[in-house]
Amino acid sequence: MSWSQRSVSIFKVTTSPMINRLKLNHLPDTKISVTNVFNINLNAYIPAFSKPNELVPPTRLGFQFDRRTTLCILAGLVYNKRVLIAGKHGTGKSTHIEQVCNRLNWGCIRINMDNYLTKSQLIGKESLIFQHRCSVVKFKYGLLPWALRRPIVLILDDYDVCTPEVKSIFNKLLGENGEINIPENGRVIKPNASFRILATSTTLFGSQISNFRENSAHLDKWNMVINAPKLSFNQELKLVNQITGKATRENISEKIVKLARMLRRLQDKGKLSLPFSVRSLLSWAELTIILNSIGEAFKYAYLNKCKKSDRLLIYEKYTEVFGSTCSIRCG
Incomplete structure (x- = not known):
């Protein structure tokens, strides 16, 4: 049986009456084409809800769906699998799930x-x-029982920073039944038919911002672990062009992306302490329009966050790309 044929049969658990307060549909009531919606060449149809509700994230027009990451997220939603996306901060891991x-x-x-x-x-x-x-x-119930009773996707951001004590709560939740026990009142909270759980992590093995090394037994409870993709030059250029406007600012957009990737390589070599994330790149592009100045926008989006010892090297690279460390007026 193919993925598209099986996709509807997985939703079959009775739902909690508490959902009626939010007026949420309990189960997906339509199907969408993976090819048409995500621009991925795959002959499959995915269960979806025909109408949005107040918990559906806002649309980000022009979002680029990476094939591997998108298919893993869809597999997690369709087959109720636990998906963990690992990658550097600012690469759009949570945004990918939201979109x-x-x-x-x-x-x-x-x-x-x-x-x-x-x-x-x-x-x-x-x-x-x-x-x-x-x-x-x-x-008084907390966040997990509230979410578990509803047909929603729960995204655990920065999962690697979570303390082992708190992370132990998810041991049973990540199991096949996906339920949790409440020792204080002896209740067992069972998940809604359309409840799903996904997570993002900067690393799996500890880093400067990750205080706790991932336990191998706990990591094994995640059905799918995928590394967030790195965007190509053209992909980043397309994102920047959507903000700056391709017709009048194409050359400027190319320089913005070129400098961002140049600084990113320096950080990878250990010459800069602060990585230039995709989030910083988009912030720089947006501020360029708001402030009508590439230099000022760069200063607020990235430079002021860097150590003083790094700024001379950053100025040199900025000059190499733009020809001047002064603010550049946008035409």
Whole structure:
């Protein structure tokens, strides 16, 4: 049986009545073509929701769907697989998931898995409330039970920064049944038929911004791990042109991308401390239009974030590409 033939049969669990409060559809009620929607040459049709809701991410026009990453995300959504996308910050890992969800009208929420996130925030805790003029101790559910009961995609951002204590909560959630236990009240929360969980990670093996090395047993619970793709020069140029306008600023766009990739190579060689992410590239392009100055935009989008010891080398490369360290007026 092909992927497209099996895609509808996986949605068959009864849903929670709590969803009615958000007026969300429980199950996908239509199918879309992978070729037509994602520009990927694959004869397959994916379950989707015919109408958007308030949890569907906004559309980013012109978004470029990488084939491998898109197919992994779609496999996670269609077959309820756990997908972890690893790659440098600012490469659009979470945005890629959001834009796939956008095309499917599949609601999603993002949770930043930083060091300050606690078990009580995720699972819930007992709270003292006043009911009928009496104080009563009642368990208040956290983010995970709320999300688990709904037909949404839960995106765990910066999963590698999450503490081992908090990460242990997801051991059972990442299992085949995808449920969680609430020890405080003895409840077992079962997932909605259309609940999915995906995550992004800067690295799997620890780095300066990743405080905890990934446990191999826990990592094994993720069905699919994919490395975020690196965009080519032409792909980055296309993104910048969508902001600056290809007709009047094509040459400027090429120089912006050229300098960004030049600085990126220097960072890879250890000569610069701050990487030039795709996020910084797009921010530079947007600020160029807002401030009507390439130099000023570059300073605010990237240069001011760098160490003072790196700035001389950055100025040299800027001069090499643009011919001057002064602000350049956009024509």
